[in-house]
Amino acid sequence: MSDEQSPAAGDGAGPLVISGLRKAFGTKVAVDSVDLTVGRGSFFGLVGPNGAGKTTTLSMAVGLLRPDAGSVRIFGVDVWREPAKAKALIGVLPDGLSVPERLTGRELIVYSGLIRGMDRKVAESRADELLYVMGLHEAERTLIIDYSAGMRKKIGLANALLHAPKLLILDEPFEAVDPVSAATIRTILNRFVAAGGAVVLSSHVMALVELMCDHVGVMSDGKIVAAGPVDQVKGGEQGLEQAFVALVGGRNEGVEGLEWLAS
Numbered sequence: 001m002s003d004e005q006s007p008a009a010g011d012g013a014g015p016l017v018i019s020g021l022r023k024a025f026g027t028k029v030a031v032d033s034v035d036l037t038v039g040r041g042s043f044f045g046l047v048g049p050n051g052a053g054k055t056t057t058l059s060m061a062v063g064l065l066r067p068d069a070g071s072v073r074i075f076g077v078d079v080w081r082e083p084a085k086a087k088a089l090i091g092v093l094p095d096g097l098s099v100p101e102r103l104t105g106r107e108l109i110v111y112s113g114l115i116r117g118m119d120r121k122v123a124e125s126r127a128d129e130l131l132y133v134m135g136l137h138e139a140e141r142t143l144i145i146d147y148s149a150g151m152r153k154k155i156g157l158a159n160a161l162l163h164a165p166k167l168l169i170l171d172e173p174f175e176a177v178d179p180v181s182a183a184t185i186r187t188i189l190n191r192f193v194a195a196g197g198a199v200v201l202s203s204h205v206m207a208l209v210e211l212m213c214d215h216v217g218v219m220s221d222g223k224i225v226a227a228g229p230v231d232q233v234k235g236g237e238q239g240l241e242q243a244f245v246a247l248v249g250g251r252n253e254g255v256e257g258l259e260w261l262a263s
């Protein structure tokens with residue numbers, strides 16, 4: 001894949017360099033020879049239809065799932081050779097984050113800071129700030145088991161930001177999040193990138209990716225079928241959504257059935 005994918009990507013020590021990544025589950029090749037490069041100050045959107053391999057790719061990128069082949073470097077640090085060093089540099093919002101349900105939101109953030117070796121006072125003051133900006137301060141003493149889907153997303157994002165990472169890897173960060181909270185999260189992420197951080201996010205909302213991201217990678221059937229600056233990937237199409245459908249192929253077969261639905 002060319003350095004066109006993301007600015008300043010050619011030095012090999014950029015925020016994220018994925019090379020030849022592969023993962024199969026039985027006979028299903030979920031991720032097939034994926035190369036991706038994300039440069040400094042870049043906002044990268046990973047898009048693709050259901051089952052394309054986005055979550056599998058991101059899980060391998062952050063050291064949660066071991067690849068069959070290939071490598072992932074975070075600022076030059078190999079995720080599988082030096083996992084602790086690499087993980088200190090990244091903030092992760094995994095897909096379907098499983099969190100200790102019997103903790104309150106505040107406890108989750110503070111304990112997470114302590115586990116990361118943070119001073120308790122620092123962890124507590126960052127927890128207060130993060131809970132406030134995420135609009136979760138009123139729910140800080142509510143058990144996570146009682147959080148809504150959107151609240152879980154936001155507490156997960158707060159957790160990802162806690163240790164001031166340099167790269168954020170976020171699987172569907174806006175899913176189930178209300179528009180006001182989404183605007184707040186967008187502001188936080190834009191500030192993070194403007195300050196020199198890099199963000200990789202997956203999303204199904206093309207308008208959002210087009211609005212926020214400077215670079216995009218399109219996955220289909222385990223492969224990257226297009227990657228580069230958003231305008232380049234859009235090509236001659238009017239919007240990213242049209243380009244996406246053209247790249248991955250629309251699917252309307254069978255829709256003319258279901259006559260019973262209209263009866």
Ligand SMILES: Nc1ncnc2c1ncn2[C@@H]1O[C@H](COP(=O)(O)OP(=O)(O)OP(=O)(O)O)[C@@H](O)[C@H]1O
Pocket residue numbers: 025028029030048049050051052053054055056057
């Ligand atoms: N643990 C697993 N065991 C078996 N198959 C899996 C596993 N995880 C993923 N897969 C398969 O790998 C493929 C890619 O899945 P993945 O979750 O990465 O896709 P995705 O692009 O994130 O999809 P979505 O947009 O629906 O979240 C799918 O065919 C899925 O069924």
